[in-house]
Amino acid sequence: MKFGKDFRSHLEGTLPDWKDKYLAYKALKKLIKTLPPDALVADQPLPPLPPPPPPPPPGLGDWFARILDVELHKLNDFYMEREEWYVIRLQVLKERIERVKAKKNGAFTSKTEFTEEMLEIRRDFVLIHGEMILLQTYSSLNFAGEHTKPS
Numbered sequence: 001m002k003f004g005k006d007f008r009s010h011l012e013g014t015l016p017d018w019k020d021k022y023l024a025y026k027a028l029k030k031l032i033k034t035l036p037p038d039a040l041v042a043d044q045p046l047p048p049l050p051p052p053p054p055p056p057p058p059g060l061g062d063w064f065a066r067i068l069d070v071e072l073h074k075l076n077d078f079y080m081e082r083e084e085w086y087v088i089r090l091q092v093l094k095e096r097i098e099r100v101k102a103k104k105n106g107a108f109t110s111k112t113e114f115t116e117e118m119l120e121i122r123r124d125f126v127l128i129h130g131e132m133i134l135l136q137t138y139s140s141l142n143f144a145g146e147h148t149k150p151s
Contacts, residue, residue, distance in 0.1 A: 018134075021078040023071055023142045031064050075142050082135050089128055096121055 100117050 018078075018138065021074065021138070023075060028064075028068060028071065031067065079135065079139060086128060086132055086135075089124075093121060093124055093128070 096117075100114070100121070103114075
């Protein structure tokens, strides 16, 4: 399966709120295909080509670079925003744990109340962990999308 199909299926299967935060892979790939062959860096000499189509407008490569730069800033801003959000949530969980530890010696009405509070904190840690894994996947997919060779 090609990267684009994997990428699309991942977008459809994960957090829909993040869909617009991913690299605009398909649009960028279409732009790359409009660049003349001499604008692309090739590892090997190209076989003889049929007569080229009319040249693209001047500055298309610069235009593509600006679009790619905007996309990369979008990815970075989203990643940093999420990372900051996780740091804040983890700090809140640490504070909850400290409050539970402080209340442990007599402030709870029952052992059940203590256990329920600790279970809720553990659940929240598991949720944060899962969301951080999704963010890691987000980062990996966007890196792959940026570094995938055009086909």
